[in-house]
Amino acid sequence: MAYGLLKGKRGIISGALDENSIAWKVALKAKEEGATFTLTNAPIAMRMGAINELAKVCDAQIIPADATSVEDIEKLYTQSMDVLGGKVDFVLHSIGMSANIRKGKEYGDLNYDWYLKSLDVSSLSLHKFLQVAEKMDAINEWGSVVALSYIAAQRTYPFYTDMAEAKAMLESIARSFGYRYGKAKNVRVNTISQSPTKTTAGSGIGGFDAFYEFAEKMSPLGNATADDCANYTISLFSDLTRMVTMQNLFHDGGYSSTGISEELVQMIQNQNKA
Numbered sequence: 447m448a449y450g451l452l453k454g455k456r457g458i459i460s461g462a463l464d465e466n467s468i469a470w471k472v473a474l475k476a477k478e479e480g481a482t483f484t485l486t487n488a489p490i491a492m493r494m495g496a497i498n499e500l501a502k503v504c505d506a507q508i509i510p511a512d513a514t515s516v517e518d519i520e521k522l523y524t525q526s527m528d529v530l531g532g533k534v535d536f537v538l539h540s541i542g543m544s545a546n547i548r549k550g551k552e553y554g555d556l557n558y559d560w561y562l563k564s565l566d567v568s569s570l571s572l573h574k575f576l577q578v579a580e581k582m583d584a585i586n587e588w589g590s591v592v593a594l595s596y597i598a599a600q601r602t603y604p605f606y607t608d609m610a611e612a613k614a615m616l617e618s619i620a621r622s623f624g625y626r627y628g629k630a631k632n633v634r635v636n637t638i639s640q641s642p643t644k645t646t647a648g649s650g651i652g653g654f655d656a657f658y659e660f661a662e663k664m665s666p667l668g669n670a671t672a673d674d675c676a677n678y679t680i681s682l683f684s685d686l687t688r689m690v691t692m693q694n695l696f697h698d699g700g701y702s703s704t705g706i707s708e709e710l711v712q713m714i715q716n717q718n719k720a
């Protein structure tokens with residue numbers, strides 16, 4: 447059901463790779479809620495071509511941009527403002543990549559060039575999105591910027607390796623820039639810390655299926671889906687949350703506040719009996 451929450455709002459949505467992507471679902475909901483927006487992804491991701499389908503459905507223009515390139519991001523804002531007919535009201539940062547994870551490197555054997563790349567792609571890129579926007583004055587007053595994080599920023603998940611630091615940095619940038627941009631233009635910056643979700647980035651992490659199931663059993667509401675995450679993101683882009691900023695918001699069915707669940711206790715007891 448649509449509520450017209452983003453009626454008249456303009457935005458930029460990054461990170462829609464295929465129909466499983468969280469950003470893909472956000473784009474569909476943003477359209478449903480009345481927004482107009484541009485879609486962006488790394489030029490290399492365009493080769494998959496799926497984003498063209500999404501662009502058609504959403505009546506959105508695609509503007510390729512490597513999130514590590516300030517020049518690309520400048521073009522992204524310039525062209526978006528051109529196409530949309532004015533400054534933007536919301537930006538979704540839905541970008542993450544670790545070559546160390548992709549290549550199965552353990553935390554004690556990380557390749558440091560790749561480590562730096564993980565931080566550049568997954569965290570610094572949020573700073574670049576914000577710094578460029580501020581310099582270009584590309585986001586309207588009371589605009590909202592949302593980036594996606596994971597609880598490995600606060601707690602150790604051995605298989606998450608260098609992405610744990612990347613997410614900790616991402617959340618820190620959201621706080622620091624949120625302060626600055628809030629003072630300057632009332633622009634809000636938040637991160638959503640999402641449940642494990644079956645996407646290309648998610649499933650690439652070692653042991654993903656096991657910790658997906660673990661989180662499912664641990665959370666009183668179960669894991670939050672990509673669709674649920676899209677709904678929450680839309681609420682943060684809307685005026686209903688205009689005083690929320692500099693927060694890391696857990697969107698995880700209660701996982702982050704649960705010590706252990708009855709299901710998991712039961713599983714271990716059954717295992718011990720067997």
Ligand code: NAI
Pocket residue numbers: 460461462463464466467468469487488491511512513514539540541542543567594595596639640641642643644645646647648649
């Ligand atoms: P996804 O693989 O669909 O999206 C990741 C996106 O990052 C892709 O579209 C990819 O092309 C883009 N990207 C990678 N390098 C880029 C670059 N240099 N420039 C521009 N874009 C680039 O996977 P998903 O899960 O939708 O990921 C979106 C965000 O959600 C990521 O930040 C991820 O870490 C975060 N997240 C995912 C969770 C999961 O379990 N899937 C859980 C919590 C957070």
